[in-house]
Amino acid sequence: MPAWWGKKSNKNKEESQNRSPRGTSIGVIKLSPNKPDATAGFSCGGAAGKMKVAAAAADDKNNNYSKSFDGGGGLVLTTSNSPRASREFSVVVGCSGGGSSGFSGLDSDSGEKIGIPLPTPSISPMQSDHVVGLGSGWHSVSSDSSSEDNQIANDPVQFLAYRSYIDPRGQGEPRMNTRSRSPGPGSRGATSPTSPLHHQLSAVSLESPTGRKEDGKSVCHKLPLPPGSPTSPSAALPSTRTCGVNENTPFTLSKWRRGRLLGRGTFGHVYLGFNSESGQMCAIKEVRLVSDDQTSKESLKQLNQEINLLSQLSHPNIVRYYGSELGEETLSVYLEYVSGGSIHKLLQEYGAFKEPVIQNYTRQILSGLAYLHGRNTVHRDIKGANILVDPTGEIKLADFGMAKHITACGTMLSFKGSPYWMAPEVVMNTNGYNLAVDIWSLGCTILEMATSKPPWNQYEGVAAIFKIGNSKDIPEIPDRLSNEAKSFIRLCLQREPSARPTALQLLDHPFIHDQATTRVANISITKDAFPYTFDGSRTPPILELQSTRNNVPSFDGDYEMRGMTTTSRALRNPRDNARAITSLPVSPCSSPLRYGAAHKSCFLSPPHPAYQFVGQSGYLCDISGNASRPNPKYTLDPWLQTSLLKVQTPSTPPRTRPI
């Protein structure tokens, strides 16, 4: 598994956490400026455990590292040319005997080793940061620290006790502590976050949304009814966690049936949900709860954070939250089903996107971010794997487990995110950071879309973090991109956070704003880039519409089609395009390194959402099956285009849909 994807299986996570209470399997890297030595590579938690991130550090010509091991099994790397001469930072990395590497947290200021990071106590669901690292490999990292919080956080029992209290009204129902209490079902907004509770995890303070006593068996936790169900309260109040169940018959009356596995995340599994009464679908994010398992508790808390935030958001480019349900062994979170999967998955299957697709997706990501930032909330984990695409090409920001509401002081000091997409100020963790970290990550995500890999992917793990934090470089921007795209990316990737434009400002950038250009470019490029119909068959290799865009000269010229005329491209054997439809496992554990020929699978790919987007827009085809027929006489519908490309901003009334 390459470090830049770095999903670590739960198994490995558990293994690594189980091997040592503090960290023979959680390596600690200290980086300090004074001991030049380019040697790298180490093992921990046993001879077989290799930490590939360190191995790659030697490749970084701008930094010299030395290594040593501390008593706790941590690796100490030192670097000779850090601009922060007196500074040392330590990176806690997970490693396992199985060879996968994890990355659990960083305590940049103390330079001290930390073990599995624990969450800080909550102040309120919107003010606190319950997010914790779960040793999820090179994927999402989180670690918060403050002295008081750490003291509590380092003792799970103390931490959990801190967060919980017994209902002072004597009803015996565990609730959130006074500073994070939810007002109850049906409420929403900043004052109404709710938290699911599992009675087996009594130490974890999670409320009963019904405000009633549990039945002793299972808990009625605002069981979601199908979106759009006439009896569903959620139909009247979308985005609010709902308990659409008869008060006396909790849990078992769920209308949702769990279907196939959609994906795996840090917390557990995401399944397709089907409502046999309404015929509607949703995504069910499911976490298994084991009362004495620390990982379960952490997962639960992070999921709770996600619920709290998502339940207050309503925007077309943010995945919708329907409700949550707590059973005997699982917490299920019901979300809008976004069937196209993540941008990461699409990149794995189809290769890099062409510029109009990037432009379109970026505009929507920005729109979601502008909305989020308008609510002073930072996502902190923007990357292709956390951005979903629906069949109409609509983008949905997902995975709000790292998200955080920024309070008055406006900065945060925790270390969260996915290393390759992480802003320098997060890596260095000096003066705190703010909403601008998402803008940096957006720039990285655009590069990811343009190249199918994240920036800095030539470096592994720690070397990449050095590059982000300790160099003046910005990631390489592909030359084939238009000047507008390059300019946009450079603006996002300014090392000085305050120099980065806001999401709202970026919506006015020509790369985004030039809608006329975009719509024309979409015509030829999208069809060229995603030439598959809904049933997976190849469209006739004829391109009848050409982009008139002349300020983006390089769209047609990338990949293996460089230098070919449209006609010659059109006449190619479709199988020549196998590279573009490389089919890889959807699992986040899949390795992008498997892009080798052996893993190419021709003509197995599902239809690309962007193609459907074009089809449904009426640009190229109708959705009734004529998608593959060229229609040279087709004229564009300006109204459709305008509405499709309409920018969503926080000032735009949130779109609500019946659920």
Ligand SMILES: Nc1ncnc2c1ncn2[C@@H]1O[C@H](COP(=O)(O)OP(=O)(O)OP(=O)(O)O)[C@@H](O)[C@H]1O
């Ligand atoms: N709403 C959804 N609709 C369709 N598929 C989804 C949805 N949410 C998640 N998935 C699928 O499940 C996978 C894992 O989901 P997600 O990333 O939210 O889990 P997680 O545990 O929060 O992950 P992470 O490890 O990134 O924190 C995604 O990559 C995606 O393929």
